[in-house]
Amino acid sequence: MLNRFPFDEALRSTVGIPQRSKLLDSSPRSRVWRVRLADRSLVIVKQITDDGDAGADADTRFAREVAGLRLAGRATGPTVAPAVLATDLPARVMVLEHLDDLGKTDDWMPGYAESLARLHALTGPADAGALPAWSGPTAADAESFLTLARTLDVPVPSAVPDELTALLDRLDPTQHHALLHGDPCPGNDLRTTGGVRFVDFERASLGNGLVELAYFRIGFPTCWCAMSVTAAPLAEVEDIYRTTWRSLTGKDVPGDLADACAGWLIQGDALVERAHRGTVDQLARVPTEDFEWGYISARERLVHRLGVVADLTRDHDQLHAMGRLSSTLAVRLLERWPELRPLPAHDTRPWY
8 A cells, every 4th residue: 555655755754654554435536544653653644636527626625625624723722623734735635633533422413513613713804715705505596496496386475586686695605704614514523532523624615604503404415414403402502503602702603594594405406415516407306306315315305404494484584485485395395205204313323
C-alpha cells in the first residue's frame, strides 16, 4: 500500500514517517487512510480524487474542505472537527488529527445538536467569501413542486406561488454567515471523549444554521439513512441547539425553522444522493417511479417532509397556503400508494 500512498517528503518532514497505513471505506470522491507514524501516533490522510465524474470539481472540493476545517479549528474548549496537520495542494492531500470514535450510543442527538450549534457559531460577517454561500432552493425548484401537485391532481391554492417567491427571498443566504457543514449525517459525526466532532467538510458553506438544525425535523435530507425525530427528543435537541447558540453569540438564532423545512421540501435534489443531483428534475419522477436511496424511497421521504411542513405552517402567516397544499399533497400520496412506510425512528440510525 505504501508505494501508492500519497505522502511526499514535505509531509514526512512536517508530520512524520509513515510506518503502516490502512485504506478505510469512503465515498467515490476521496480516499482515506488511517496511518501509524514512526512515533506510534495515528493520523488520518485524506486525498480528494479526480476519478471519473466524481472528480470533476476535485480541486474545488479540496479547497472547500480545507477551508471549512480550518474555520472549524477556531473552536475553543471542546473542538468540533479534526485539526488540519498538513496539506499537499498539488496532490489534494490533507493530513488530519486522528479521532477515537466511542461508537454507538442510544442518546446520540443532544451532543450532536450542541456541537452543530458550536460549529455554526464560529463564523460571522467578517468571514464572507471564506467559503461559498449555502446553495438553497431555486425558482425552478418551486415551479417543479407546483407541477408535482398539479400532476397528482392536487389543487394549488392561489396564494402558494407568491408564498414560494417570498420564501426564496427569505432563504437568501447572503445575510447569514454561520459555518455550515454541508452534510451533517450519521457517519460524519464522531463521538469522542471531548464531544461530537464532524468530519467530511467537502460541502462546507456559509449560511443560516437553521437549514442544518432542520435536519432533525425534515428527516436528514442529505443522508441515505433518513430518520424521524418527534415529540420530547425533538424539543430537547432544538432547545439545546438554541441555548448553545445563544450562550456563544449572545443572540437568538435568526430566521424561521418553518422556512428552512419548506426549503428542503421543494428541493428535488434532496431526494437523491449527491452523484445524481443536478441531473434531472427529481420531483418530476415521483408520479411515475418510486426510486430508492438507501432503504428509504423518494415518496416516503416526500410524505414525511410534507407532513412536517404542514404541521409547522398551520398557523404561519407567511406559509399558511403552502401548509394547506402540503397537507393535501401528503394525503394524495398516501391514497395512491398506501404501502408507503413512515421514516424509521432516530434510534435506528446506523453506526459505522
